[in-house]
Amino acid sequence: MLDVYRYRWLAQVFVKISGTLAGNEVTFEDTSIYLQFQNYELVPRTSYHCAGNLKLVMASSQSRRKSFPSISFKMKKDVLKLFFDPSYTWLLGLLLCNVEIFINLFVINKVKYTEVDWLAYMQEVGGFLNGTCDYMQLKGDTGPLVYPAGFVYIYSLLYYATNNGQNIRLAQYIFFIFYLINHLLVVRIYHKTKLCPPYVLLFLTCTSYRVHSLFVLRLFNDPIAMLILYIAINLFIDRQWYLGSLVYSIAVSVKMNILLFAPGLLLLYLVGNGIKKTIINLSICASLQVVFAIPFLRINPLGYVIRSFDLGRQFFHQWTVNWRFLSEDLFADRRFHFVLLFSHITILFLFAAFKWKRSFSDLCDVINVKKMWGKGQADISSNQIVLILFTSNFIGICFSRSLHYQFYIWYYHTLPYLLWSTPYQAPVRLLLFGVIELCWNTFPSTNLSSSSLHLCHTLLLLGLWKRKEVVRAQKIE
Template sequence: MHNSAFKCIRSLLFDQQYFWIIASLVILGDAILTQLIVRFVPYTEIDWKTYMVHIDLYLKGERNYVNITGPTGPLVYPAGHVHIHHLLHRITNAGRNVAQAQQIYAGLYVLSVVLVCAIYKKANIPNWTLLLLPLSKRLHSIFVLRLFNDCWSIIFVQAAILAFQSAWDDIGILLFSLALSIKMSAILYLPGLLVIIFKRHGFFATIRHMLVLASTQILLARSFLAADAKSYMQNAFDLSRIFLYKWTVNWRFVDERTFLSPTWAKGLLLGHVTVLIAFGLFRWCRSDGGVPRVLQRGLRRPSLPAGLAPVGPDYVATVLMTSNLIGIIFARSLHYQFYSWYSQQVPLLTQRTRFPFVMQMALMGAIEYAWNVYPSTPLSSGLLLAANSLMLLGIWFGYPEGKLSGKQ
């Protein structure tokens, strides 16, 4: 009896045949946990009222981004954000029914868990990994206790990753474009995505997908672009935005003067680009014989795939999530809600290192701990940078193309 129970548990935790059984239990358990959090943990107002004030101005006919501002600042998100919050404004009585908004975000959170489970299944991640997904205190807070717009962007990013894993690239690019239209942070995936599309389809198709991406942005923002295109672009896609030092989670160990300096910003950008190029040149095309051969094939036969090795689901998830992680490490500032950008990806990313199990768990624990220290301290910021950087280094020397590279 004892032996059969042990075998049953072992099968649930390790046998891919039972993946969706344990996934269903995790999803149900997390849905219940989320409802308990909504019921017993007080809601904290941060940006929700500001989102609704922005929509009030939008409904009054304002289309110039410069004039759309609220209690915590101006509108600094692309047009997709406005369209989603316009709908939420209608459903929640102009934002006054916060309880209803929380239930919408609770459903959104559960949907994110479902999507992550599907991504993990396609990437052949061990069943037991799913048990880690409900453990983030900060992530639940971002969704149901703070109602941040990042949550909507994340959902579309996850759906896009799943589409790219399934080789539904036309659908994937539309979903990714929707994510980008809600929050500019989705652009961190673009370098990895370009590698995937170029390898899978070649030069002409890559250009076509980028044109679809740009066209979708223009279509969603057409009323704002018609009113004042410069104002829209400067606010919705502000690459030079200066963040407040008091909210930074990742650079608390740097003094404020350095944090705000243009030199520091340029240094981070240089670091970001350098590491991306290094992964592009030496890690993401190894199975294809290296970047020169991929580029040569892609340019010589622009209508055919540029890669030799299959671009499978594990490769897609690993490259896209690594591209995102690189951007997070070199971000000029991370605020608490930004943890949602990669929280559910950390279990997969740690398994793309060759680190022993205990060290993988320690990295996850350190990252979660750092994101739950409020306000951040030099120690928590240093720990976060060290853990993120160590994870990326582990991927570099581990499985940067996924564990199933060449086997799919």
């Protein structure tokens, strides 16, 4: 004799799970179990009460044969949804997070760590921790400190956490945690926008050898800056503009490349918030930079500005990924740099005027004080926020004076979203993604890899141009 009251919950859970997997509706009434299938109905032969024995009602062999094809078809349908239905992006992202755990642990323990900039980072922040606040005096083996104050504070924490930077393995595990957080932040962006099929996350996981390397083998500051940026973008998606501006400014203080998102963000501020709130958001961004820089501004303000926001910094031709086919003289020519800057500004303006807005006059309306002072021009959807920010950054990358291998993280996780924002078919999108990945994994870069990278960037930029304007007056998603 079995006490049904004692085991009733187990029977209910078993039937509920079985029914759900089979695509059936399962209900309970007292201690009787009713199974109602989608295609036919099984009427319970007996009601089993507490005083009786626990019995399992088995369907006839014919009914079982009819249920198996239904279960198989339903499971196949669910598997297809997992990879192709954007509403399943979060689920697949969580599953891949477990895969990422094993991949990163394998890389940390089986692939040899290669010293690039970690020691120099520790030397730079070590000087600060020893009392030096003159930015012109902070330097490491690879040269002077060229990052803003946020970098100094974050790597100071890492300095203490890793025994003055000597415990490299612990630093790798910390960056492993950073990688997982970054993965979940990116997954949330893709889940919120629901533009791309979930299977693109497989490519982000399986083809990202260099990205894994940047996090857990090189310990660069670029991944930290992008991680913080993705926090800010998630806040913007949630319409937490003030908090998002604060976090965005923190990302800028880690590395200046985050400013590539600024033109698109400024337009979003104006369109979604109006001029008054835009001024508040910009004030938040600027104030944080000043607060972070106070210890250094007190000693040598000019030195801090020159070193931390050095727009004229010269790059070495031997490390370039995108301009290998140019001669060293042309690569270093200031006139070439001016042409790139002019092209960058021009393309940004064209996208802002004719793609992100309907026309130049429509773009001018966003700075009309009478119309736009107190409120925004339109409610902005999650897709509009993400597309404008990602495109703004991508345009800057297309016209960068040089791209080094660690810069791949600047736009790697945005590539699927940008590709699926074009009118190209899926095979073409995947081909472009694959060629870009191949170019970034060619070391050292060659004339062919650099040329191919520019070709892919050009095709992607043209595809984004063919897309209709994205900022319209519509309800928030």
